[in-house]
Amino acid sequence: MGVLDEPFVGSWAVAAGVVTRWELRHNFVRVFPDVYVRKGCSLDARGRACAAAHWAKGDGVLIGRSAAAMHGTRWLDADQAAEIARRGHCRPPCGIRVVRSVIEPSECCEVDGFAVTTPARTAFDLGRRLPRERAVPILDALCAATGLEPGEVAVLAAKHPGARFLNRLRTTLVVVDPGAESPPETHTRLLLIDDCLPRPATQLVIRNHYGEFVARVDLGWRKWQVAVEYDGAQHWTDPTQRTKDIDRIARIEALGWRVIRINATLLYHRPHVVLDRVRTALTTQGAQLNK
The missing domain is CATH 3.40.960.10 (VSR Endonuclease)
Known part of the structure; x- marks a missing residue:
């Protein structure tokens, strides 16, 4: 794929001489402020996550469904808002959900140059926030894509005894099975x-x-x-x-x-x-x- 076949920061591309301002206006579509994709390009969940990370310009960690998408999780809804954690308060554009939070370094990793939560932390967040019937299909696919075991999520949960909705997470983890293929x-x-x-x-x-x-x-x-x-x-x-x-x-x-x-x-x-x-x-x- 070419350098402009995925979401990119428009101002950076212009400054680098990769694209002119005229080309940016006529050949590309703005997804988020200063983030563009080529006309005719449809974003899947991973592409939307990358676009959100570009919007944050390095100041944030992809979480939830966006982190799951970056880890290769299948079957994610491409129309769901991208999810990112940031330290300070900000007003995100439509299509991005920002959580004001600091993720511990041990629970972050890098995927294709983007900061994302680890598979275990991603499952920890999704399993607490989503109802079981919505969380289990995603966690099944996340475990299948990454080799994550539900027990690893339980170990991480033990390190956050004060976190909300831990009982919901436990109920979800009991029935997770990476063998599901859809x-x-x-x-x-x-x-x-x-x-x-x-x-x-x-x-x-x-x-x-x-x-x-x-x-x-x-x-x-x-x-x-x-x-x-x-x-x-x-x-x-x-x-x-x-x-x-x-x-x-x-x-x-x-x-x-x-x-x-x-x-x-x-x-x-x-x-x-x-x-x-x-x-x-x-x-x-x-x-x-x-x-």
């Missing part, structure tokens, strides 16, 4: 857990009687040979993918597994159907479940 997979897992079903394993590998790989399923219980698969739109609209899915499910079921397939409509509008089908499958396979 927010709907996380929501499916939470649905099952909240119905007091045994906690399923994520990305469960199924092998045949010779130990050969057969498939990997989104969620499941090896003990009872029950799998739960979340199918996105491509699983139903792409004929090639549809054929692969039919063959794959047949191979899994031939080994004695029960497979419950769900989509967005079932998950978000008819969750009781999902739970009934999972409970029936588990019971049929020998699980003793609480009523």
Whole structure:
């Protein structure tokens, strides 16, 4: 990518001779005061975080969703305001949320030249501030992207005994699982857990009687040979993918597994159907479940 293909400070670019004032006005769009992007460029969560850091001109630390984005977290909403911590009072422009706070040096790191909170501190902040159903998908993805373990966040939390909403954080950390590969997979897992079903394993590998790989399923219980698969739109609209899915499910079921397939409509509008089908499958396979 070129030097001007990402957000940049306009005054610095002009002073360095990289762009003229005329070009800045005509070929670029102002995102924040003195921060520009090339016309036609759409910012994702990471790009918006970089733009906010440029606006602060080094005086601040990216936190929350912005820090998560810098660490490579997927599935973040690009339209959410960028988040940054600064020492003093200031009035941020629309699209930037400023928290007046000082982050300890041990809880900061550098990513691509920008100051951001460490993965553990990022999870610590998000897990306290967001409701569990919103925090868990982000923390799942953050842990997957960085290798962060929930236990590391708990250790950091112990160093901040007076912080607000620690109970919310603890409730969130208990159900975090980096194995989730999309927010709907996380929501499916939470649905099952909240119905007091045994906690399923994520990305469960199924092998045949010779130990050969057969498939990997989104969620499941090896003990009872029950799998739960979340199918996105491509699983139903792409004929090639549809054929692969039919063959794959047949191979899994031939080994004695029960497979419950769900989509967005079932998950978000008819969750009781999902739970009934999972409970029936588990019971049929020998699980003793609480009523």
